[in-house]
Amino acid sequence: MAYPYPGPLQSNTRNAKEPLYPETVLNYDREAASYDESRGGLPRARAAAQAVHDLVGTGMLAGQAAHGLPGEGTLLDIACGTGLVSRELAGLGLRVLGVDASAGMAGVAAGRIDVVLGDGRRLPVRDRSVDAVTTIWLLHLLDDARPVIAEAARVLRPGGVFVTTVDKRAAHGPGGRQDPPDRAELVVEVAAGHGLVLSGEARFAGHGQGRDGAADPVFRLLAFTASGER
DSSP: OOOSSSSSOOOOOOOTTSOSSOGGGGGHHHHGGGHHHHTTHHHHHHHHHHHHHHHHHHHHHHHHHHTTOOSOOEEEEETOTTSHHHHHHHHTTOEEEEEESOHHHHHHHTTTSEEEEOBTTBOSSOTTOEEEEEESSOGGGOSOOHHHHHHHHHHEEEEEEEEEEEOHHHHTOSOSOSSOTTOHHHHHHHHHHTTEEEEEEEEEEOTTOOSTTOOOOEEEEEEEEEOSOO
């Protein structure tokens, strides 16, 4: 099966002295083995995958039809982590390629999906070569989400769909950063600047993610369609 990266699989990370993402993310290498069970496990992954699939499936098919593209395509899951959500997406009929900056996470994901070790701000993927891109539970971790959104736009074909979680901290109630990088209004503005047009929205339950006895949070997804005028 041919995937849209050039040549053999390879890391596209930067100098080791320059962290890929904020310092909190660096622990993911150590957390990889126990990450799923501490983050809601399969029920949360299935809920997320179904919500993403509903947005991607509808939007991608409509976009492909509008641009005269074939129906089968590839979904690129940026920051795929352990690949649990990615595997569930593949089980729903999507062809999935994962990318993660953590070698530990990518190592676990490799047992579930095809995965590349890489930087979400500089993807080892050709321009306009995938039909859907997802960033699930990523943007809130970043100092600046704009480079990742720009990369999502770069690799999407016309009519392709970008789906991302937004307002993650707000789903847990008050607190967190005053101006989080995954704030919905900011994501919509940045996406529009790269030719990504808001086209859908969905929500899903974060099973097992309620804090201090609170109910499970409800996470928000936004979907964008890539225009042909980028």
